[in-house]
Amino acid sequence: MVTAAPRAALRPALEVAAEVPDPELPMLTLADLGVLAAVEQQGDAVTAWLTPTYSGCPAVAEMAADLAGRLRAAGYREVDVRLRLDPPWSTDLITEAGRAKLAAAGIAPPHAAASSPGLLTLGRTRLAVVCPQCGSRETEELSRFGSTSCKALWRCRECREPFERIKEI
CATH class of the missing domain: 3.30.300.130 (Fe-S cluster assembly (FSCA))
Known part of the structure; x- marks a missing residue:
């Protein structure tokens, strides 16, 4: 058998x-x-x-x-x-490991949302954006739009390197 x-x-x-x-x-x-x-x-x-x-x-x-x-x-x-569209995605759902991987790849991760759950803030960030290349906080936004709609183009004033940054949502 x-x-x-x-x-x-x-x-x-x-x-x-x-x-x-x-x-x-x-x-x-x-x-x-x-x-x-x-x-x-x-x-x-x-x-x-x-x-x-x-x-x-x-x-x-x-x-x-x-x-x-x-x-x-x-x-x-x-x-x-x-x-699944409800609840909607937000950048707060990016894990700490994910944020570290973004920074290691030269992409500045988003800040944690300061607003109440369910409220969406789409304005420009007022918090310091850290350069993923050298760690400087002396950075500036060059363009609100990057290679994808969720990214913006930034530059470090110290090391002069451009970098992308994930926008907060």
Whole structure:
């Protein structure tokens, strides 16, 4: 009598999902960025929830495809990736590890929001922005718009190096 070999245990879906890199900020995972809102696992079926940085985020389709692909490659047969817009994403959801990875990559991380939950402040920052190259607080904003809509272009007055900065939302 021939019996089927037992199926190998699957890595937890949350563990797999938490390792998926962000397509626009590849030094961060979706978990570091705070867009991986939840992962529900039942056997080899998974539902993963993403909260995009904003409702029109052009990278959300790629995030969902990458996430689904990684989960399927890990052995999950039924994978459903859904969007969750409430509560909305904010830069406060970026983990401390994510903030450190941004700085190590030469991108100034956002400050923690000073407003009440649910209130969105879109004005320019009044707090000192630290240069990710040399650590100086002598920096200036060159352009409110950077390579993506969530970034601004800054320059350090001491080392003279330009750098991107994630805007607070």
